[in-house]
Amino acid sequence: MDYIIATSNLTKSYKEKVVVDKVNLHVKKGEIYGFVGPNGAGKSTIMKMLLNLVRPDSGEIYIFGEKMDDKNYECLKRIGCIIENPYFYEKMTGLQNLELHCDYMGYHNRRRIKDVLELVNLQNIEGKAVSQYSLGMKQRLAIARAILAKPELLILDEPINALDPEGIKEMRLLFGRLHQDYGATIFISSHILSEVEQIADRIGVIAGGKLLKEISIQEVHEYQTEYIEIDTDNVKQAACLLEQDERLSHFDVVDDTIIRIYSTVVSGKEISALLVKNGVGLESIGRKENSLEDYFFQLTKEGK
């Protein structure tokens, strides 16, 4: 398999606390890989290790098929990244920061600076020091810097943080375009699961330093079954009644008041009639769909 990023038993501890635990990542060439997990799951640490900013305690990293270490830094020419927050030389202007980036990357097409600033919708900023930018503007500039040298691989740690909904949509479209037009592989972490769901081809779910699952978004969608959720005052009696009906016997008791019924043949009207007729109080009833968020919570719950 043609993997752009592959790790083998990647492990890192800080002060005897394991923050990344034997992680085996597989990012295929040309895909958008969404990396999701709660805060402190180890996402940023793994991303830093991929960029050789943090040295793993054990395990190996292969980027573009080559082992990543201190001596092999040439492959960084082919990578664009945002790590943690958008850091810049604050006294310099946005333009100067991007020029400096070109210099360090050995990228000589200065006309592209204007293009990327337009792409991230950051214009008329000449002469303005980065220290005067809002956080959203810095985030846009960081994205501009990441894509400036037309990298084959983009490693983006929470790139849509601090952006407004319109900005988030713009960036989603931009990443999609980069992926389509240049065939760039994108490794993106975000805690906004609905965004990852819309953009990613595959996701990796991490919690407590462990990679719980790598799954294609297609498989996640297959998991996304419809169900009827009822909120009742008597879960026990409701469950007994549902068990008696063959068509309704596939259900989950979520908590003290909520039951999810996985049936497409019985309508909500029929269920509510059945429950009310038998004296079970109903607070609400409605048809719902499992989302990536549900899938994520189920995985992280199992992981614990």
Added chain:
Amino acid sequence: MVHLLKLEIRKFRLPRKIMTAIFAVAFCILFITVSLVDSMTDPEQTKDTFESTFLVIGLLVSFIFLIYSSILTSTLVISEYSQRTITILFSYPLNKKLLIVIKMMLIMAFTAISLLFGYVCCCGYIVGMDYAFDMLEGSFQISYLSEWVPMAVTGTIICSVLSWWPFVIGMIKKSVPATIVTSLIVLFVRQLIITKNPTNQENLFQVVLVLIVTLVAVMIVFREKVTKID
């Protein structure tokens, strides 16, 4: 490496640094002028000698430029870590250690040149002023240079080497204040040591010792701290 050096020189903003160095030397000259005029005009004071004035010049330029080099170290190196821009720098296709070495060599070279410039300007100034206004005891002899030049060279070498100590402590603490405070402590300790020497200057053994100890500390910091990002 040449490309990296050019980039760092550009980031260094040399013209601005040169202007600051010129102002620093001007401050030394002003300080010496005030001292000389005071000893000239006050009937209770005796005139300063060339020897004592040269020692004051050595003390002043080393004090000013060692502190200035620690400010350069903190702005060009340590603040990259404290302001996290180092994560960007280290994600470029560069040898990380070489990048920091180049930054520090640039600072050290600038400090050394500034120190020599300070010595030349201040010594030239006192010779000129004495020639014009007879401000010092006795008159300038060419033979003074045989003492002054080696002392200035030794002072420049030792201060350039000592300019690495703010870097060492600054890297350990990853703190700008710690970097600048270290330069003050280094100056204080140096002063304590050299006042015990008859020449008021480090002897060869002390120079070699400082060189070795600094080299070892710098090597440990490069191995343990430079590439580490929290």
